[in-house]
Amino acid sequence: MRLLHGTRNNRNPEKGGLCSRYFKYILWFFISFYFFSSFVITRSKPSSSSISKTIASHHKSSRALIEHSSLHNPQNEFFKGMKVYIYELPSKYNSDWLSNERCSSHLFASEVAIHRALMKSDLRTEDPYQADFFFLPVYVACNFSTVNGFPAIGHARTLIAAAIKLVSREFPFWNRSLGADHVIVASHDFGSCFHTLEDVAIADGVPKLLKNSIILQTFGVKQNHPCQDVKNIVIPPYISPESVRDTLEKSPATGYRDIFAFFRGKMELHPKNVSGRFYSKRVRTEIWRRYGSDRRFYLRRNRFVGYQSEIVRSTFCLCPLGWAPWSPRLVESVALGCVPVIIADGIRLPFSSAVHWAEISLTVAENAVVELGKILDHVAATNLTSIQKNLWDPSIRKALLFNVPMMEGDATWQVLEALSSSLSRSHKRSSVSIG
Numbered sequence: 001m002r003l004l005h006g007t008r009n010n011r012n013p014e015k016g017g018l019c020s021r022y023f024k025y026i027l028w029f030f031i032s033f034y035f036f037s038s039f040v041i042t043r044s045k046p047s048s049s050s051i052s053k054t055i056a057s058h059h060k061s062s063r064a065l066i067e068h069s070s071l072h073n074p075q076n077e078f079f080k081g082m083k084v085y086i087y088e089l090p091s092k093y094n095s096d097w098l099s100n101e102r103c104s105s106h107l108f109a110s111e112v113a114i115h116r117a118l119m120k121s122d123l124r125t126e127d128p129y130q131a132d133f134f135f136l137p138v139y140v141a142c143n144f145s146t147v148n149g150f151p152a153i154g155h156a157r158t159l160i161a162a163a164i165k166l167v168s169r170e171f172p173f174w175n176r177s178l179g180a181d182h183v184i185v186a187s188h189d190f191g192s193c194f195h196t197l198e199d200v201a202i203a204d205g206v207p208k209l210l211k212n213s214i215i216l217q218t219f220g221v222k223q224n225h226p227c228q229d230v231k232n233i234v235i236p237p238y239i240s241p242e243s244v245r246d247t248l249e250k251s252p253a254t255g256y257r258d259i260f261a262f263f264r265g266k267m268e269l270h271p272k273n274v275s276g277r278f279y280s281k282r283v284r285t286e287i288w289r290r291y292g293s294d295r296r297f298y299l300r301r302n303r304f305v306g307y308q309s310e311i312v313r314s315t316f317c318l319c320p321l322g323w324a325p326w327s328p329r330l331v332e333s334v335a336l337g338c339v340p341v342i343i344a345d346g347i348r349l350p351f352s353s354a355v356h357w358a359e360i361s362l363t364v365a366e367n368a369v370v371e372l373g374k375i376l377d378h379v380a381a382t383n384l385t386s387i388q389k390n391l392w393d394p395s396i397r398k399a400l401l402f403n404v405p406m407m408e409g410d411a412t413w414q415v416l417e418a419l420s421s422s423l424s425r426s427h428k429r430s431s432v433s434i435g
Contacts, residue, residue, distance in 0.1 A: 078413075079420045084123050084183075085131035086115070087171075089138070093163050097142035107328040108141035108151055109238040110411075111185040113402035114216065115139075117412040120405040132426035133214070133419055134173055134182045138163045141188050156194040157207055160184065164209055173427075179213040181425045187237070189324040191217030193227035196323060197277065206230045214422065216415060218326050220348030231425075233418045234350045236411055237328040241401040244335045247308040253337030253392050255312070261376055262314035262338065263287065264300040264307050265329075266322070283320045283343055286369045294373065312336045315384070316362070316376050319343065334360065335397045339387055341376070343369065351414040354399040360391040 094115065097103045104112045115137040118124055125131050140156035168174045174182060186192045192215040193201035205226045206215075212231075219227055220234035267288040271278045279285075291297040298314065311317055317333035318341050325344035333340040340361040342349075349357045364375060379387070390396070398409050406412040423429055 079123060079416055080423060082123060082132045082416065082420050082423065082426075083125040083130050084118055084121070084133045084135055084416075084419075085125055085128040085173075086118055086135045086137060087163075087167055089136075089163055089166065093159065094137045094139045097139045100142060100144060102144060103139065103142035105238075105240055106141075106151070107237045107239070108187040108218075110187045110216070110218070110235055110402055111137075111139050111141060113238055113404060114185055114235075114412055114415065116404040117402065117406040121412075121416075123416060128171065128173055130428070131173075132181065132423055132428055134167075136160075136163055136167065136182055136184050138184065140186075140194070150196075151188060153188055153194055153196065156188075161207070161209055177212070177425070177427050179210065181214075181427055183214045183216065183419070184210065185235075186215050186217040186219075187235070189219065190227045191215060191219035192230050192232065193219075198323065199277075202226045214419070214425070218350075219324055220350075221325060221346045222348050223346050231422070233415060234348050235415060236331045236350045236400045237326065238402055239328060239331045239335060239400075241403050243308060244332075244397070244401065247312055247336060251309065251312045253312065253397075257313055257315045257338075259298045259310065259314040260296040260380075261291075261316045261318060261341075261372075262298045262310055263318040263320075263329075264302075264304060264310065267299070267301050280320055280322055281366060283366050283369055284322075287318065287320065287372070290370060291373065296373070296376075308332065308336060311338050314338045315380070316341050321347075321366075331400045334391065334400055337388070337392050339379075339384070339391060341372075351399055351411070351418075353417075354409070354414055355396055356390070360387060360396060362387075 094112075098112070103109065115135070118135055128134070138160050140153055140159055141151045143152050143155055144150065145152045164174060164179070186194065188194070189196045190198060190201035192206045192210060193204055194207070195201040195204055202225075206229050210230060215230050215232045216235050217228075217232050218235055218237050220232070221228065265284070266279065267284040268279055269285065269288070271280070271282050271285045288299060288301070292299055298310070304310070311332055315338065317329060317338040319327050319329040319333060321327065321344035325347040327344075330340055330342070330349070332338075334355075342357075342361055342363045343366055345366050349355070362375070362379060364372060368375070395409055398407065399414055400411055402411045
């Protein structure tokens, strides 16, 4: 019995050692397989571009991947995770117009700059089912008249209607919200009314097709007006950031200013033109008549390509209304450190949350132009230094310029900031009730 017992005890260590070795091999195999599988899965995970190609049939499964990657986007903290889808329209709606170089550089060119900036933005999504807003890139201000060279926008309503018809037929997104989450730029005189003359613009009103959409427009007034009878965000007119930088490299904004009050532009001696309408409500004519011979006022009626070099030498820059209340001089004067003197009753200025206009500009009533000289003298003798200190803050200049690619705090950034406060319109986040 002792022998048998001893024999059994001698065999057990061999059996236990063998099992232990098998267990180690199996454990090693499973650990190796786990790491190898993880490596293969990671290497073969589809990119965002490949995900976007299978949106139509797999948008629900791709949603988790896209939302997970968006968590690591630093812009989310500013824009609440907002995403924008940009329709890829046929070239006749946008890029064909770029054959004329002016299309991307004239005062209405924000429609081009915003499109380009959004195309390069991290907020752009190629999956429309992930989008909060839909951008419709139609360039309507690049049809320059062969007679006077000015933008002719008589085709605007037809072109936009055709683009909307196209996306309504090809995609479900316009129809499901009736355009409430769609964004369109109207960067000309009276914005979404699409006409250069106010009485005609008022008579035509905002096209019914756009009544529910979000319009980015240069036109804005504080009182009720048919041309802002739509959800709108007031944007600045386009001024080339490159031209501003070039001017400031030669003459810094804080440099010496030898011109007291400056204006260069259209000032009619007999303002009733061929259309029978009075340009600038006679304001510019009154400025010329009263101050044209005043040595403190540097007033010029002819065009000059290098006029930014005059702005950067000026203390006050007059910004009277033209056909519409807004003017590119608003942006140019701020960008070049000249105190803007706004003469346009009731104007609504762009990006008031970023640009505290009351602290960097003067507002003079249209009927107070007769007192303009005294007003400027008073400011120069009292709080001019304080106004200039506020005006020369680089962040103010940046907020009014459209950069490509977009820069933090610039004009496109301000547009997105404004859109992020309207996320209740996002179909992805909530239902939109249309009245």
